Structures are given as structure tokens and as C-alpha cells.
Amino acid sequence: MSTTPLFCAEPARRDTARRLAERFDLPLVGKRPTEGFWLELGDTRLALETIGKQGAVYAEFVEGAAKHRREQGGGRGQPVAKAVGLKGSQSAPYVVDATAGLGRDAFVLATLGCRVTLVERSPVAAALLFDALERASVHPDTMDIAARMTLVHANAIDWLQTLTGDARPDVVFVDPMFPDTGKSAAAKKDMQAFQHVIGDDLDTAALLESAIEAARGRVVVKRPRLGTPIEGRKPSACMEGKSTRFDLYSIKAIRPDER
Ligand SMILES: C[S@@+](CC[C@H](N)C(=O)[O-])C[C@H]1O[C@@H](n2cnc3c(N)ncnc32)[C@H](O)[C@@H]1O
Known part of the structure; x- marks a missing residue:
């Protein structure tokens, strides 16, 4: 299993988060991590996040x-x-x-x-x-x-x-x-x-x-x-x-x- 956790704060997207976690063998966590790096599924997209000044990283083909x-x-x-x-x-x-x-x-x-x-x-x-x-x-x-x-x-x-x-x-x-x-x-x-x-x-x-x-x-x-x-x-x-x-x-x- 990957060590990068997946977090989702949006109740409407929790099923999608569960499917993503299963598909890519990511540990799904119930609380936003306070250190390190994590994937976060928001209402519009999935992004790699971290504490501090680094911007979120995501793949993007539309915008x-x-x-x-x-x-x-x-x-x-x-x-x-x-x-x-x-x-x-x-x-x-x-x-x-x-x-x-x-x-x-x-x-x-x-x-x-x-x-x-x-x-x-x-x-x-x-x-x-x-x-x-x-x-x-x-x-x-x-x-x-x-x-x-x-x-x-x-x-x-x-x-x-x-x-x-x-x-x-x-x-x-x-x-x-x-x-x-x-x-x-x-x-x-x-x-x-x-x-x-x-x-x-x-x-x-x-x-x-x-x-x-x-x-x-x-x-x-x-x-x-x-x-x-x-x-x-x-x-x-x-x-x-x-x-x-x-x-x-x-x-x-x-x-x-x-x-
Ligand atoms: C420099 S990035 C590629 C960037 C990409 N060309 C783009 O346009 O976004 C290299 C990627 O290749 C993946 N990678 C390296 N070796 C691989 C392999 N043997 N099989 C699959 N993925 C691999 C890495 O995990 C990493 O995500």
C-alpha cells in the first residue's frame, strides 16, 4: 500500500474517495493530515497537498x-x-x-x-x-x-x-x-x-x-x-x-x- 493517505472533506464525494482508495491501494483517512503529503479529493478535483507554502499538485487537461x-x-x-x-x-x-x-x-x-x-x-x-x-x-x-x-x-x-x-x-x-x-x-x-x-x-x-x-x-x-x-x-x-x-x-x- 502507498504511504500517501487520501482524505475527503466533501460528504457528497466520499463514495468516489472510497473507490479511488480501493483502486489505487491508498489508505483512506477520516481527518486531514497535519504533516507530510496527502491526496485530497475536493468538490472539483483530486490534488496532492501539503502543509505550508507549496501549491497543490494535480493533473489537468481542461483548464x-x-x-x-x-x-x-x-x-x-x-x-x-x-x-x-x-x-x-x-x-x-x-x-x-x-x-x-x-x-x-x-x-x-x-x-x-x-x-x-x-x-x-x-x-x-x-x-x-x-x-x-x-x-x-x-x-x-x-x-x-x-x-x-x-x-x-x-x-x-x-x-x-x-x-x-x-x-x-x-x-x-x-x-x-x-x-x-x-x-x-x-x-x-x-x-x-x-x-x-x-x-x-x-x-x-x-x-x-x-x-x-x-x-x-x-x-x-x-x-x-x-x-x-x-x-x-x-x-x-x-x-x-x-x-x-x-x-x-x-x-x-x-x-x-x-x-
Ligand atoms: C518526470 S515524470 C513524467 C512527466 C510526464 N512526461 C508529464 O508530461 O507529466 C516521470 C514519471 O514516470 C513514472 N515512472 C518512472 N518509471 C516508471 C515505470 N517503470 N513504470 C511506470 N511509471 C514509471 C514516475 O512514477 C513518474 O510519475
Whole structure:
């Protein structure tokens, strides 16, 4: 069971809280915690909360930055679109986002037409994603996009190994929390809470191997522009943006016999 408790002060939402607790194996508590981090289900959304000045953390596909990205995002010309191989009017690839986090990259790809499976192993992040997807799936501006997004609460290293035949994705997208990114120092206060609860991902080399086994077309690893690549394999190509780099692992280059 996760150590992050779930609290709900809204009588009308207690059933939903109970279902969330069961689904993501979170301890449901009857009193708002007075220390540490906790998930709180309010009348509009689920958020990760803490005492003090850090803001609440939640996944959001309808309002705020997601709305801006939907309306002004730069379409298929933006770096993440190019990295997964979205081109002109070609049909969009099926993408597994193996490190879904708060779903921002997955949402951009789904907005651009990709079917995306979001795999997330942290019960806290998975619960936040589940809540955001539920909200997006009933809002007229986002319901079509949300319909292309499927959440899987699992460790992607194992889950990717279960895929065979048509279930294998064209692209596996990987954006782990690296201990060496400096992201923690640079992260905004609210995101520090998320990083504190989730921790660093120390098994990225194994994730890259599972991703390469499962993908039919390519694996895309998102890194800070000056970050080191994942250990073990050399990328086939790199695409650099202002602050981000995408390391591409072409399956054709790794397994020339793959069709
Ligand atoms: C840096 S965040 C990803 C942010 C995400 N790209 C976004 O746009 O919000 C990394 C996330 O990947 C998850 N993660 C890391 N390794 C994983 C694995 N093997 N399986 C599933 N989730 C994983 C972590 O729990 C964390 O939530």
C-alpha cells in the first residue's frame, strides 16, 4: 500500500474517495493530515497537498496550461510531435507513454491525434491522472482527446513485456525522473512536492530495454538538453530543443529484420 493517505472533506464525494482508495491501494483517512503529503479529493478535483507554502499538485487537461497548449500549441511542428514521428497528414502513431507522470506529454500527443496509453506505476500519480481523465472525458472541449487516452496503473518495465502482435505500439515515450537532472533544484515549489512523493527513477536502463523490445518503430527518451543519455545504449539520433533533448532509438537500426 502507498504511504500517501487520501482524505475527503466533501460528504457528497466520499463514495468516489472510497473507490479511488480501493483502486489505487491508498489508505483512506477520516481527518486531514497535519504533516507530510496527502491526496485530497475536493468538490472539483483530486490534488496532492501539503502543509505550508507549496501549491497543490494535480493533473489537468481542461483548464490552464492544457487549454493554452490545446489552442496555441504549435501543432505537428512542435519538437515532441517531430520526435514521435508525426508528419503532415500521415496517420498518427500509437504511443505508449511509459512514464506518464501528470500526463502533460501524453496530452499533447493525444491532442495531435495519437492514441496514447499512459503507464504510471506511482499510485499517487496514477490517481491524479485518473481524476483528470474523468474530468476531461465529460468536458466538451476535451472529451474527444480524452477518448484517445487510456490509463494503465503498472510498472512499464513489466507491462511492456506483456505486449504482443497488434498490441505493440509504434512508439514508446520515456521521460523518467533522473537524479542528475537538476530538475529538483529548478522545479517550481508545487512540483517539488510531486518529486518528493515520487522520488527518482533508478531503473531507467531496464525500462529502455523493455521499451525497445515492445516498440515497432522507435523509442523516444525525453532529457534535459545537456543531460546524459540513458546508460547502456547509444541513441540513433538526437533532436535538441531550447531546454529539452529527445534521444531517438530506431528499431530498424537495432533490429533490421523487424517489419
Ligand atoms: C518526470 S515524470 C513524467 C512527466 C510526464 N512526461 C508529464 O508530461 O507529466 C516521470 C514519471 O514516470 C513514472 N515512472 C518512472 N518509471 C516508471 C515505470 N517503470 N513504470 C511506470 N511509471 C514509471 C514516475 O512514477 C513518474 O510519475
